[in-house]
Amino acid sequence: MTTALDLLADRPLVVLTGAGLSTDSGIPDYRGPNSPARMPMTYQEFVSGPAARRRYWARSHLGWSRMRRAVPNAGHRAVAALDADLVITQNVDGLHEAAGTPRLVALHGRIADVVCLSCRSTTTRPALQRRLEQANPGWAARHADVAVRPDGDVDLDDTADFVVPDCEAPGCGGPLKPDVVFFGENVPKPRVARCYAAVEALAESRGALIVAGSSLTVMSGLRFVRRAALLGVPVVIVNRGRTRGDDLASYKVETGTSEWLSLLTAARQPRRATAGSLTTS
Numbered sequence: 001m002t003t004a005l006d007l008l009a010d011r012p013l014v015v016l017t018g019a020g021l022s023t024d025s026g027i028p029d030y031r032g033p034n035s036p037a038r039m040p041m042t043y044q045e046f047v048s049g050p051a052a053r054r055r056y057w058a059r060s061h062l063g064w065s066r067m068r069r070a071v072p073n074a075g076h077r078a079v080a081a082l083d084a085d086l087v088i089t090q091n092v093d094g095l096h097e098a099a100g101t102p103r104l105v106a107l108h109g110r111i112a113d114v115v116c117l118s119c120r121s122t123t124t125r126p127a128l129q130r131r132l133e134q135a136n137p138g139w140a141a142r143h144a145d146v147a148v149r150p151d152g153d154v155d156l157d158d159t160a161d162f163v164v165p166d167c168e169a170p171g172c173g174g175p176l177k178p179d180v181v182f183f184g185e186n187v188p189k190p191r192v193a194r195c196y197a198a199v200e201a202l203a204e205s206r207g208a209l210i211v212a213g214s215s216l217t218v219m220s221g222l223r224f225v226r227r228a229a230l231l232g233v234p235v236v237i238v239n240r241g242r243t244r245g246d247d248l249a250s251y252k253v254e255t256g257t258s259e260w261l262s263l264l265t266a267a268r269q270p271r272r273a274t275a276g277s278l279t280t281s
Contacts (some may be wrong), residue, residue: 004236004251011234012207013084014198018214020239022093024073024258043182047117050164053175058162060178061132063141064111064125072099075212078261081213081277082268083209086198090214090221092180105191107220109180116167116175128165129178135163187220199224203231208250210264211237213257216244225249252267 018117019027045052055241072080076099077089087104089096092111096104102275128132133140139162167174195201199209209228216222216237228235231246238244238253238260 004238004253005264007234007251008208008210008236008264009202009267012202012205013082013210014202014224015079015082015084015087015210015212015227016214016224017079017089017091017096018216018221020213021075021079021089021257022070022073022091022095022213024075024256024281025070025093025095027067027070027093040183042187046177047175047184050175053177054162054164057071057132057164058139058159059138061129061136061162062140064129065140067093067111068126070095072096072259075256075258075261076101077207078258078265079212081265082261084166084210085201085205086195087197089226090218092178105195107181107187107191107195109178111178111180112131113179115174115179116169116174117170117177118170119167119169120171120181121167121172123168123176127176131165135165137191157220179272181220183218195224196227199228199233200231202228202233208236209233209244209247211235211239211243211245212261213239214243215241236245 038157041052041056046056070093072095076095079096080099080101083102085103086095087101088107089104090107092106092108094106094110094112096106097110105227105278114123114125114128115121116123127247143158165176166172167176200210201207209225211221214221225235225248226235234250235245235248236251236253237245237249238255238257240256243252
């Protein structure tokens with residue numbers, strides 16, 4: 001009987017990853033089987049005024065100091081070793097980049113980057129973190145016991161006295177936002193186009209799409225599964241719990257992503273080694 005590992009052993013791959021891939025690195029997800037209900041800030045709320053932005057940055061200031069210490073787990077390392085045609089991640093934690101993943105699209109951006117909503121200049125999150133620490137001495141120590149949430153957030157309501165620096169670009173002073181796609185915000189079209197192109201190419205190369213650690217609740221990821229299924233591209237979903245793409249999957253694997261992706265990498269290595277020896281002989 002053919003298994004998902006058999007199906008994927010020697011096919012070209014596109015991999016779509018979600019928050020479930022990073023839970024083994026200590027970053028909680030939004031919709032796992034044991035995850036409490038959460039309501040992340042929307043783009044519309046973030047731009048509504050200083051109070052909302054103060055609440056966001058106060059929480060993110062604490063969450064980022066913990067998230068930046070996370071390191072890639074076995075699942076990230078396995079994805080990096082798969083030699084996929086493209087890895088599409090819905091995660092903003094930067095762990096695929098840290099694992100050395102080639103041909104990567106960070107669909108929702110990276111929490112380590114900051115953009116000014118007025119002049120659109122970009123800076124690094126570590127640089128902003130230093131400014132936040134200087135403007136709010138002792139803040140982290142006073143709130144050291146708050147629980148971490150996904151995307152560099154924490155559970156905290158007492159944010160009224162938090163000071164948020166503005167853009168430092170000459171003559172600007174505009175509001176700063178993490179350079180990530182918030183709920184209610186659109187993914188930049190060039191990113192979407194690159195992902196669609198990679199998925200559509202699988203139809204000609206007889207490749208397959210892997211979904212790892214995503215519930216596919218939001219359309220930003222589900223649309224690629226739908227396109228693959230429409231083109232007859234096999235879809236393998238590895239996720240604990242139901243996803244919106246289950247009815248479109250060729251195989252649904254209910255297990256941890258780190259373990260299963262490591263098995264897949266091991267299954268593909270002998271075939272890649274053989275192909276390499278034939279090429280160089």
